[in-house]
Amino acid sequence: MNPSKPSIGKLIVFSVLLAITLHISLAQAGEGAFGWIYTLDLQPKGELEFEQRLQLTKQQAAGSYNAWVSRSELEYGVTNDFQVAGYLNAYYVNANQNYTNPEACGDSPTCTGGQPVPASHNPATPYRRSGVEGGSLEAIYRITNPVTSPVGVGLYFEPTIGVNKNELEARLLLQSNFIDDKLILAGNVVVANEQLKFVGNGNVPESMLDFLVGASYRFAPKWFGGVEARFHNDYSAYNLQNQTQKATFVGPNLHYASKDWWFTAAWRYQLKGGTCMGDGTAECSNARVWDSHGVNEFMFKFGFPLTKL
Template sequence: MNINRVVLLALGALVFISPAVHAGEGNFGWIYTLDLQPKGSYEFEQRMQWNHRQEAGRYEDFDMRSEIEYGLSENLQIAGYVNTNYVNANQNDRFGETAGSRIPESIDTSKSYSKFRYESVAAELIWRITNPYTDWIGIGVYFEPTLGYDNKSFEYRLLLQKNLMDDKLILASNLVFETERDEVATNTNPEKASHADLLMGASYRFAPKWSGGLEYRYHNDFSGYFYQNVTQHAHFIGPNLHYGTQKWWATVAWRHQLKSGSCMNAGEFECSSGYVNDDHGRDEFMFKFGIPL
């Protein structure tokens, strides 16, 4: 599949079907902002992340999330969602074997593997402490417990947002922390891991309904629930494009993994040629849209 063609088709679809109404929400692909649902209102959001390409062979990993958001108050938003995944891989790692965090160790690693699976259900709470539209800077916190039949995690974030130029320019950052228990790829003891990410980005409204910008991710994995031993570092960067109307909004984003990754300790075999594999792709794409209800 030609990656450039897929991205161009997605962007073209937004242009073709976009009516002329004002901008909506969800400017970033991966960064959460403090633009919450108004009190008493609902929104449906669908998102899909596509992780493409690893060391060799074939690697296509799709994470899908279907979500309902609700404005509990002017500064509190809750949500619930269902996560599913589809992976299609063949001899994708540095040893020419079919492997990954979502691929069981029990398979024949010389053959291809593909599977669609239900992953988990999750809940979400965002508390906006200060408002980026009325205060000098917006500050908020985010909590997300996730429960799956072979995966359990708890994620929490510090959300920062600064609006400039009459709200045309949005600067946002997330400090992300997560603990995880994973039994997908292991046959014996569950994997206990923790993660810490720094996400930063900018989005500029260059036309009445259009915004575009850039996103960066500094990713860190650790063994154990309490960040005991670092196992990998990785850097990602890429653009985003957002279109919004009164009735719906849509965002596409792409981030490329820079050739600067490193692995150590228990994760020393997850790196190759300066890239981190695991469940990451050399290129990661986000497609998402929201519909107020």
């Protein structure tokens, strides 16, 4: 690994220092009750918030696999129903003998592989890499508000340019609030076209279709707890052509929100029963799907406003 690139420890320290530096004023903090599901609780007009995300994808078919993603974000309310944001993305991958499928490993019982491990890497050796991935822009438009309407509806768009991949992602956001906003039901329909960048192999097209659903309930003042699920589909070409895998993830989430800051912790577990087909058969073993996925996915997020109401 290039020593000039940040390790996961440096990524975490950088994230914390950035958060401390930006925490220059206090106001009512926004809500982020789910780990991976976007809701329609947007920043009010003229308000700016900092949010930090750290995701760990851990454990594949064998050996060791740890993939960290850091996303440092600034959100701004252009109007009460339109929010824009910018992200700085970074990553750290440490994989060693994490595959067991003969289509990937040949005659060896295990090998090192999967995304973002490039195809040019020697599968008999460990793989470690870290760095600044790139940046993303985000726009969310709220068509109806779940606080005042039976169903809140919104549209989300995010382009990403990075070292390892470029991506265009769109979401349909759905949310309903019940019991005086104590119970939140939310769902996202996610469609994305991706361009993976592998040294020596050129750019590889992929696309994705996900259905995310979840519930979160305020069980005590300032505290929410709930569950969320991901129904994931990958394709080996743009525009959802040539499906290569499907998988299901489910797990709990916990959210705390005070006047000045909030945090969310969540865990998703990949259920057995995932399948691969077509060009993606080497990415499956033990009834689960791999490449950039793991048995366990952990998310930690925290945020605080940078302007006063």
